[in-house]
Amino acid sequence: MASQKPTQQETVLPDIEIARTADRRPIEDVAADLGLSPTDLEQRGSEIAKLQWDAIDRELDREADGNLVLVTAMTPTRRGAGKTVTTVGLGQSLGQLGESNAIAIREPSLGPVFGIKGGAAGGGYSQVLPMEDINLHFTGDIHAVTSAHNLISAMVDAHRHHGNDLDIDPDRVVWGRALDVNDRALRDVVVGLGGTANGPPREETFSITAASELMAVLCLATDIADLRERLSRMIVAYDDDGDAVAVSDLDAVGAVTALLKDALRPNLVQTIEGTPAFVHGGPFANIATGTNSVLADHLGLRLADYLVTEAGFGADLGAEKFVDIVSREGVQPDAVVVVATVDGLKKHGAPSTDDEDSLAALKAGFSNLDHHVDTLRSMGLPVVVAVNRFPDDTDREMDAVLDHCDSREIPAAVSTVYRDGGDGGIELARLVRTAAEENDATLDPVYDPSDSIEAKIRAVATRVYGADGVEFTSQARSDLANVESQGLDDLPVCISKTPASLSDDPERAGVPRDWTLTVRELYPSAGAGFVVALTGDVLTMPGLPADPSATDIDVDDDGTVHGLF
Known part of the structure; x- marks a missing residue:
């Protein structure tokens, strides 16, 4: 149960205050909703647990019969669409309908937390708990990826320093270094300065940890053997003849596996209404899949009747990659939710300040929403539109979106899960449940693996x-x-x-x-x-803005954190 929700006239409290006043269930009780026992968990305090390998292996031996609901969006704006809030809220709404369910989302990166975007634990009355821990160090998974990534980097340079038997071309080292903090000064650097004891010198780059291929590997591996195999074939450089040099050539596979073996196990927490939530992995949504781990998805589909997950950015990026990359690992969506916002529709219509023109701009933006819906339908996926309502949206605007969707026979519902928690997504949950249960289409990926x-x-x-x-x-x-x-x-x-x-x-x-x-x-x-x-300039190491979120974060003498959002 959450804290008392606001009335229509009241302002929603900051996310961190809502989180602090929410009732918390012991994590073993949350796990029990999924049929897991306390011995299936490695508890990290009273509210966080990692699943034990015995439990993971046991569940993966069973057939998956749950329904996978993928949350994506129309082309977003800087304001965002609210996919994570919708994912969390929809899970809570399905629970209120009496459905066995869980959600699965990515772990927040410290870069956005201390930068401009803030945390990634949902918001309002649709967030995952404990919010402070999840947005900061959590279970150390991202730190493990950072350490493993930089171990490989160090072994590349050490190999070159000690004779370079692999004939690594210094100008073709493609494995940089990683850090889970936004630091533009590290985008292009020189390493190995200070004489032969520290060299040989070469140009180097840093990426934020979420952009590391290791993070993508972690989120696509299904067990330790699969993790080891994927690690072994990662390319770190090319030799003087142009042949690839892999992690296996450095004899680094065992050490990197050792650093990542615990990070591979999914983390279990809860939403603000006590819904089981897997928060695991965090790959970039541009140069990688932008979704949580396949392992968490596989477990959720065996432990619950409904698993709600999300994919980064709009459907043209996140959902396409889910269908063409992630689904090939055995996790195919049964229904897709496309999140639409008035802000997004107006941006893709026309700028306006007048009320009548504003409605015209909204309607002009329907083409963008329709494009995403039609694309997903062409892949054999049933689509439901969630109109994520913001405080300044009007009833006329909500009605206009719903009327348009009705004219195109697109199931749609207004979602107020940020303000109202699961209560604000009941109609959406009913539509999603119907779409998933009635889906008898075959998934149609965009291309065949045998294509060039x-x-x-x-x-x-x-x-x-x-x-x-x-x-x-x-x-x-x-x-x-x-x-x-x-x-x-x-x-x-x-x-x-x-x-x-x-x-x-x-x-x-x-x-x-x-x-x-x-x-x-x-x-x-x-x-x-x-x-x-x-297809454009990709910034894998963001920089801090002039007024970063880090300046708003502080800690009381009793250890209470303030300023997270």
């Missing part, structure tokens, strides 16, 4: 983004030949594109027409099992 890398990219560009075609730069053509020469052209593609537009131009709103996707670079994430295609 070039054909896969063209399929996503034309079928999902609405492009007329694809143009490959000379660098991309060279990269394409390199991928093919390594025999990796049977892998799925992970296209990195701006989330602000369906096109590769962040300034083009709505549904852009008459445009060509430009691919400027490709590289294999061989351990994760996909080929990354870059």
Whole structure:
């Protein structure tokens, strides 16, 4: 049970205050809702637990018969769409309908927590607890990825220092270093300065830990053996002949596995209404899958009748990657929720200040929502639209969105789960339940694994983004030949594109027409099992803003944290 919810006239309290006043269930009671016993857990205090391997192995031996609900969105704005809030709230709503359910979301990165975006534990009366722990160190999974990533980096440089028997080309070391803090000064650096004892010198880059291929590997591995195999084939450099050098060539697989074996086990917590919640993994949503771990999904589908999860950015990025990459690991959606907002619809319609024009702008933005819905339906997925209502949205705007969806026979409901918790998503939950139960369609991925890398990219560009075609730069053509020469052209593609537009131009709103996707670079994430295609400048190490969230965070003498959101 949560703290007392506000009336319509009252203002919703800050997330951290709502979290602090919420009743907490012992984690063993939360686990019991999923049929797990206290011996199945490794408790980290009274509210957090990691599942034990015996329990994980036992459950994975059973057939999965739960329904997977994927939460995605129309093309988002800087204000965000509210996918995590919707995911948490929908789980709570399904629970209020008497359904056995769980949710699964990513772990927050410290970069956004201390930067500009804030935490990623949901919000209002639809968040996961304990909010402070989840947004900070939590169970140490991200720290383990950081340590493992930098161990590989250190072993690359140590190998070169001690004779370089692998003939690693210093200009083709592709494995940088990682840190889970936004620090723009580390984007491009030189390491190995200070003489031969510290060298040899070379240029280096840092990425935020969420962008590490290790994070993607962690979220796609299904057990320790699979983790070890994926780690062994990760490419760290190329030698003087242009051949790939992998982690296995450094004899580093065992040590890296040792650092990640506990991080591979999913974390169990609860929502503010006591719904079981897996919070596990946190890969980048652009150069990786942008969703929680496959292992958490597999467990949720065996332990509950409904598992609600989310994918990063809009449906053109997150949902497409879920279908074409994640679903190939045996977790296919039974229904998809597309989150729409008045803010997003107006942005993709036309700017306005007048009320009548504002409604016209809203309606003009329906084309963007429709594009995402139609794309998902073409993949064989039943779609429900959740209209995430913000405080300044009007009844007329809500009615206009619902009327449009009704005219296109798209099930839709207004969601107020931020303000009202599970009570605010009951109608949405009913529609989702019906969509999942009545779904008899076969999932239709965008491309076939046997297609060439070039054909896969063209399929996503034309079928999902609405492009007329694809143009490959000379660098991309060279990269394409390199991928093919390594025999990796049977892998799925992970296209990195701006989330602000369906096109590769962040300034083009709505549904852009008459445009060509430009691919400027490709590289294999061989351990994760996909080929990354870059279509613009990708910032894998964000910087702090002028007024970072870190300046608002403080701690009382009794250890109470303030300023998280």
